[in-house]
Amino acid sequence: MPLRESEAIVLRTTKLGEADKIVSLLTRQWGRLRAVAAGARRPKSRWGSQLEPMTHIRAWIFERENRDLLRMNSADLIESFFGMQKDYDVQVAAQYLVEVTEHMLPERDANERAFRLLVAVLKGLKNWKEVNRPLVYFDYWMLKLGGVLPDLEHCLTCGRKLEREGFYRTGSEGLSCRDCKPVGARMALPTDDLARAQQACSKGLDKWLETAPAGSSSPVRFFLEEIIRTHTERKLVTADLLESGA
Ligand SMILES: [Zn+2]
Structure with a gap:
């Protein structure tokens, strides 16, 4: 299956085994999905800050036959919304955005307007405090x-x-x-x-x-x-x- 590219917002990550992470994403093209970022738990991983919650990235995602989880091959940073979360209220707000996005949007259901909404709200939080x-x-x-x-x-x-x-x-x-x-x-x-x-x-x-x-x-x-x-x-x-x- 081909490698596909989409803008995405990182919602959260969870540990997978010794070295990997599962990344929960809201993508512009395919809606919400989860993908494995191989090696992301290693101390000197190539992923860097791209996987911090609420980071806007360009992700390259690969679908694996007979496997539930997709694989994220690499990601480029578009905009970070991590620094603003030093403010406690903003951090709680960001957590709220994650929870509602995960609960309201079904997996793999394309919803570009929801993606644009999340980006606009993150920019609002960041720029207007x-x-x-x-x-x-x-x-x-x-x-x-x-x-x-x-x-x-x-x-x-x-x-x-x-x-x-x-x-x-x-x-x-x-x-x-x-x-x-x-x-x-x-x-x-x-x-x-x-x-x-x-x-x-x-x-x-x-x-x-x-x-x-x-x-x-x-x-x-x-x-x-x-x-x-x-x-x-x-x-x-x-x-x-x-x-x-x-
Ligand atoms: Zn009435």
């Missing part, structure tokens, strides 16, 4: 690309336009109006904040970051993260059930 808006942007678009972004303007139950705020209960798939507010709804989101976030996310992330921070998008971010959690947990439960043969 702000965590909040890049993560709102990431959450919004991961949900939208996955086709599971809730309606941010209408009630989930009755379909009426939300007035001043939308109510959310953990585990629910969207927002409800005051009349349909579910028992145990703990989060009330101002519709102004939702509209502002939605409008900002419809443009490029840089455009948003160029404006002064509004300081009010955190509740929106927590809401979007809850929706992501609900979807990934549902998926994980399904995967567990499939594995146990239920």
Whole structure:
């Protein structure tokens, strides 16, 4: 099988035997995949900093017949996003990007928009040293690309336009109006904040970051993260059930 080339973001690496590493990648051409980097655990390996988490590389990948794992033959550095992770908040944000990417995107399912999204969000974190808006942007678009972004303007139950705020209960798939507010709804989101976030996310992330921070998008971010959690947990439960043969 031929050697193929793609841009990729390194999500994480895990040890494989004495000398190798398995690299989890989001590639531009083929989506998320895992490949073996031979010799990457050796002290003087030729891989250098290319395999640090969140590094943008150009990877040469080789498919091996009758083997599950691909093989990465070599990689060139395009841009490092490793240094910015010295900042603790950015490091936690980067970890979050990895987890959501691995949970939301199936393996070997090409998704170039998700790749471009991840690169844009990493550049946002690096260039603007702000965590909040890049993560709102990431959450919004991961949900939208996955086709599971809730309606941010209408009630989930009755379909009426939300007035001043939308109510959310953990585990629910969207927002409800005051009349349909579910028992145990703990989060009330101002519709102004939702509209502002939605409008900002419809443009490029840089455009948003160029404006002064509004300081009010955190509740929106927590809401979007809850929706992501609900979807990934549902998926994980399904995967567990499939594995146990239920
Ligand atoms: Zn309603």
